Amino acid sequence: MSINTANLDNEKPVIQLEKVRRCYTMGDETIYALRDVDLEIKTNEYAAIMGPSGSGKSTLMNMLGCLDTPDDGSYWLNGKLVSTMNDRELAHARNQEIGFVFQTFHLLARMTAVHNVEVPLIYAGMRKKERLRRAHAALEMVGLKDRMSHRPSEMSGGQRQRVAIARALVNEPSIILADEPTGNLDSATGKDLMKIFDRLHASGNTIILVTHEADVAAHAKRHIQLGDGAIVKDVKVAGNT
Numbered sequence: 001m002s003i004n005t006a007n008l009d010n011e012k013p014v015i016q017l018e019k020v021r022r023c024y025t026m027g028d029e030t031i032y033a034l035r036d037v038d039l040e041i042k043t044n045e046y047a048a049i050m051g052p053s054g055s056g057k058s059t060l061m062n063m064l065g066c067l068d069t070p071d072d073g074s075y076w077l078n079g080k081l082v083s084t085m086n087d088r089e090l091a092h093a094r095n096q097e098i099g100f101v102f103q104t105f106h107l108l109a110r111m112t113a114v115h116n117v118e119v120p121l122i123y124a125g126m127r128k129k130e131r132l133r134r135a136h137a138a139l140e141m142v143g144l145k146d147r148m149s150h151r152p153s154e155m156s157g158g159q160r161q162r163v164a165i166a167r168a169l170v171n172e173p174s175i176i177l178a179d180e181p182t183g184n185l186d187s188a189t190g191k192d193l194m195k196i197f198d199r200l201h202a203s204g205n206t207i208i209l210v211t212h213e214a215d216v217a218a219h220a221k222r223h224i225q226l227g228d229g230a231i232v233k234d235v236k237v238a239g240n241t
Contacts, residue, residue: 015041020073048217051226099168138166158189
């Protein structure tokens, strides 16, 4: 399976936020989940978004994944202003340009691994023969060649997360968003999964992790720290493995 390595110009931002705000009203109180966030993520960056509970990590991830919209400010994805996209363009971005990996896997219980991985390709309108070829290739890439016909209930947590990663990869997106990808796994399984993200980064993908775990963040080359909805620290990290 090939990975989308187009536009590997490290000076070109694939994600750009300017003065982004997101707030919620609770009774008479306004809660700011994001406060004037400025952020650029360039092609093939490997970034970890960190911070305590309630700092805005998940809200920011939802914003980057076009699952939420800002109340104020601007977001450009691959040079296009997200607020100007219609529903079809947003669906295309979520299906083709971005691959999502969630902490709780979000697999369909009655489907086999290969059929779970096929789902984004069905929405993309791909023919069955090509869907199966790409789903098989994605599962082989994450080491599940022998588990393709298994359902989620027949797999371990680590195997289910590998299926989720394969599903995120199957449309060959340039950006991978992972929200606490090892949160429900033991440490040994988590280490094995992080090797997959390292390989994806080496192949040209842009990787953005949300995590509160220092050992997971240690794989990233950039650490973005959030506090009370604002970026309080943004540093490049040398010598990561």
